[in-house]
Amino acid sequence: MLSNKITDYPLIHGLMRVQNLSAEDLEKLINYELKEGIEVLDTADIYGRGKSEELIGAILKKNPSLRGKIYIQTKVGIVKGDEPRYDFSYEYIKKGVEASLERLNCQYVDMLILHRPDALMEPEEVGRAINELYDEGKIRHFGVSNMNPYQMELIASAVKLPIEVNQLQFGLMHTGLIDAGLKVNNHMEEAISYDLGTLDYCRLHHITPQAWSPFIVGFFEDSFVDNPKYLELNKELEILALKNGVSKHAVAVAWILRHPAHFQVVYGSMNEQHIADILVARNVKLSKEEWYRLYRAAGHVII
Numbered sequence: 001m002l003s004n005k006i007t008d009y010p011l012i013h014g015l016m017r018v019q020n021l022s023a024e025d026l027e028k029l030i031n032y033e034l035k036e037g038i039e040v041l042d043t044a045d046i047y048g049r050g051k052s053e054e055l056i057g058a059i060l061k062k063n064p065s066l067r068g069k070i071y072i073q074t075k076v077g078i079v080k081g082d083e084p085r086y087d088f089s090y091e092y093i094k095k096g097v098e099a100s101l102e103r104l105n106c107q108y109v110d111m112l113i114l115h116r117p118d119a120l121m122e123p124e125e126v127g128r129a130i131n132e133l134y135d136e137g138k139i140r141h142f143g144v145s146n147m148n149p150y151q152m153e154l155i156a157s158a159v160k161l162p163i164e165v166n167q168l169q170f171g172l173m174h175t176g177l178i179d180a181g182l183k184v185n186n187h188m189e190e191a192i193s194y195d196l197g198t199l200d201y202c203r204l205h206h207i208t209p210q211a212w213s214p215f216i217v218g219f220f221e222d223s224f225v226d227n228p229k230y231l232e233l234n235k236e237l238e239i240l241a242l243k244n245g246v247s248k249h250a251v252a253v254a255w256i257l258r259h260p261a262h263f264q265v266v267y268g269s270m271n272e273q274h275i276a277d278i279l280v281a282r283n284v285k286l287s288k289e290e291w292y293r294l295y296r297a298a299g300h301v302i303i
């Protein structure tokens, strides 16, 4: 029986990297993850240009009883192709979600996420689309991604469902959500807030942050784990990995889970052994000293 409480799921499998994946491969991974207590799948209309949702749809067609065992979240709002843009219009959201449901072979998604803010968004249009999708039973929960507090307020003013999650990039080498809060009122680069206090806002409004690309540096650059460019960080990860009998990846995930905002971590590996290495993060509880040691090893100065 799936829980309705999003914080019951600390780890989420993200299905963005689907280029070389078959439905059989994904089915094996999902069955393995279900045995390990991982029930949430994160996808989007644009992942693999629809292939990510189609793979889930093919698996559900073969095993309809799986639908009640997995929590599916998908996203809408980014337009790829010759004219890339964002689109939160009523028509785009409604038709986009209906097309996702077709590909997913589902009557509903558990969570719909607005993928990236549209500068031209009209909250009333967003509200009309989301409220109708909810009334029609096509979405059960609602969230956003890559949004700051004012954008969330704007959307919340017109949508009757609460914003339950905000998916944001966060990891040891992408710490913008916390840097400025540690350097308030100082004239240094890390004191500049690039997100207007998004993490504090999420905590105050009981919005669960979901950390995407937890091992990635910058915007889709490289993984920092075992990367010779980040020797100091890897040295600390190794010490804590040995201490806890887990992988460095697990320690990097445990670092995110240790934050009291109750992050969910969205990992993207499609390799069963790599996933096994990540899942044990749930058993690792870092001390405050260890948490700050890793933050410093990632290149941050504590003033």
Ligand SMILES: NC(=O)c1ccc[n+]([C@@H]2O[C@H](COP(=O)([O-])OP(=O)(O)OC[C@H]3O[C@@H](n4cnc5c(N)ncnc54)[C@H](OP(=O)(O)O)[C@@H]3O)[C@@H](O)[C@H]2O)c1
Pocket: 013, 014, 015, 016, 017, 042, 043, 115, 145, 146, 167, 168, 211, 212, 213, 214, 215, 216, 223, 247, 249, 266, 267, 268, 269, 270, 271, 273, 274, 275, 277, 278
């Ligand atoms: N909302 C948004 O705007 C947004 C944007 C981007 C991503 N996302 C979500 O976030 C998810 C994760 O993103 P991501 O795939 O970029 O992030 P990720 O989980 O940080 O990592 C990806 C890389 O780390 C490697 N890796 C992971 N675990 C490993 C292990 N134990 N050992 C060795 N290598 C390991 C993976 O290689 P292998 O594949 O070889 O294991 C992969 O190349 C996506 O699937 C998507 O759902 C959301």
